[in-house]
Amino acid sequence: MQKAPQKLPLDGIVVIDLSHVYNGPYATFLMAMAGAEVIKVEPLGGEHLRSRGDMGGADLPFAMLNSNKKPVTLNLKEAAGRALLTELVQRADILVENFAPGVMDRLGVGAAQLLEINPRLIYGSSSGYGKSGPYRDYPAMDLVMQAMCGVIDSTGYPDQPPVKAGAAICDFMAGIHLYGAIMTALYERTQTGQGRVVEVSMQDATFASLASNLGMLHARGDAAPARTGNRHGGLGISPYNVYPTVDGYVVLNAPGDRHFYAILDVIGCPELKNDPRFANRSARVAHTADVDNLIESWTRKMKKDEVAERMLNGKVPCAPVRKLQEVLQDKNMHARGSLQTVDHPLLGSVVLPGSPLVFEGVERRPIEPSLPLGASNDQIFGEWLGHSAEELAQLRAQGVI
């Protein structure tokens, strides 16, 4: 007998998503891909990311983070808009927002009010510095948070100014932590019957990722360099660096002696296993320049993919430094369904991510491309909440939806 197709884990869960740009929308994207119904509530002009196209290309980020969501418009500055939000919240399990702290309260739809309307609601919010604490009202964006959290000072070469991490790590760290906090509260609700307010700050969410750097600071005090370029954050492993090749760069990392001996075999210098400069990790760390020169003299003559292939065959932790064009074509992620080529109605053929959360034994939810502003107004406000076509027309005329 054939098994019935499994449902996705969040099947039946309804999410009201008031969030914008990266951090909240990433959390609700993961909910959508895990099976939840996500209603994306935007102001009449659309959330910031829709209108940011002129800031260097926000079309693809919007598409990446808003698959499988149902976008509706709602003017929360109008009483009728807040009334509609209340109707949504009555039928929802989860509400997500990443406004600055206090914004929802000032609109009259703060957590306390909404939990009174629906005591089973999980109200999740994220912000730069959190809802408590003296920095709560500081403006927060990824660059600013990278500076405050120590990411910038930890990145770059010791003899050069610090540089930001290219990835928007504070934004996305907050988004995925918010997802985790909300899921925890959703589980808790099954035990207590009660909803809860959860919150995450970008600052808190980023801290742990600096564990290696904090570890070196603890061990060496002020003698610890703030940043180590491409060398190990604790300056405790060699080789560990980015090396030039004919057509770009590779990284190599030999945490153990066996990795280094494998490198010597790959580059055809097995006799150097007896060289006292390279005998063990501490010796190699003390002779890092020699180690790096040895490896570089070999990598310089080859293409990066060739270096990586030979090293990986020798079980050496190695990778080409890939350009994003190459990342988008990654064979592994496409094979796993983590990247999919999607025919997007606005963008044409694009590569979009599925969810990194893999639930074995159930098919991944197929990517449904992001929709235009307000595309689901009729479905959500009409069919789902039961407002008539006349009512919707009036709400439109009044600038409510």
Add this chain to the structure above:
Amino acid sequence: MQKAPQKLPLDGIVVIDLSHVYNGPYATFLMAMAGAEVIKVEPLGGEHLRSRGDMGGADLPFAMLNSNKKPVTLNLKEAAGRALLTELVQRADILVENFAPGVMDRLGVGAAQLLEINPRLIYGSSSGYGKSGPYRDYPAMDLVMQAMCGVIDSTGYPDQPPVKAGAAICDFMAGIHLYGAIMTALYERTQTGQGRVVEVSMQDATFASLASNLGMLHARGDAAPARTGNRHGGLGISPYNVYPTVDGYVVLNAPGDRHFYAILDVIGCPELKNDPRFANRSARVAHTADVDNLIESWTRKMKKDEVAERMLNGKVPCAPVRKLQEVLQDKNMHARGSLQTVDHPLLGSVVLPGSPLVFEGVERRPIEPSLPLGASNDQIFGEWLGHSAEELAQLRAQGVI
């Protein structure tokens, strides 16, 4: 009438934690701080992070990630060790591991076997490239993953070699995604009564954080620079940079005209609001060098905290580029309880993180410092599983625990 003190959300949940170093241990740290009982199962020699002290300082990272866990030793290469694991699994809700794919199966304690023993178990694993896909057996470490995922190529100055992000973002992104996946399955279990296998890869978990860079690539194609130093990833905002001060650096970001006008007021040049080079965002982007010179000529004369204070008073997104020493003393995180000064029995007085997941209305779980290897053997194997002192002595003699 006084309310009874609320329980933490994961109260009553038992986690068997076989994970090591950063990625799995971060997930189980969050579980512990959310109220779960986390049994940290280590090989007799301790997990890698315990023995990595000579690699540049792993003592603090170990303490950061292993608060509130109960460490036991267990030799899974012995049949008696696997039998004890089976006993633990029978009483557990969650098992977490981040071995290379296939290791648990080869030991005879793979997900399929363990779910047969306990069909309600959530079995969560994370790895570099995931359990499926052609790269599954490649060695994976944070540096290697940063190269593969495009983080390295996206970081640094356009006219210089790429540089890794100082934070171990691939490791921690995987860890927190794993937490989210497991919580999702834990909720699902309350609906289905069934456990589940979930998995996360570092590669999948990192992808979305490059949204801005991918957006610029989509918008500009091969004309997009791989990296932009400290400038906006999409080169669509100005000012947006790191600026030198007397005693370090600050970051400034003016996404809107109002932010830029506020900067002009702060630096005492309100007349420049009428300068056509600075009239709007596109004009400023076209005259970025002028914008940066203007700001730098002011910041160079001041201390970083003074610049930040004045700019923040003007509601400009700004921050000092803080050293980790400063981050550890962050007033906001200490006020929120996200950082706490703890008297650690091995390390003395250290600053350790609480959980970034804030559940409002319930007290944070106090940090209980990390314990020595096997410190909870008697409690877990003796009191909890019910083995006698003689049995434990025998298991010790046989090298099982």
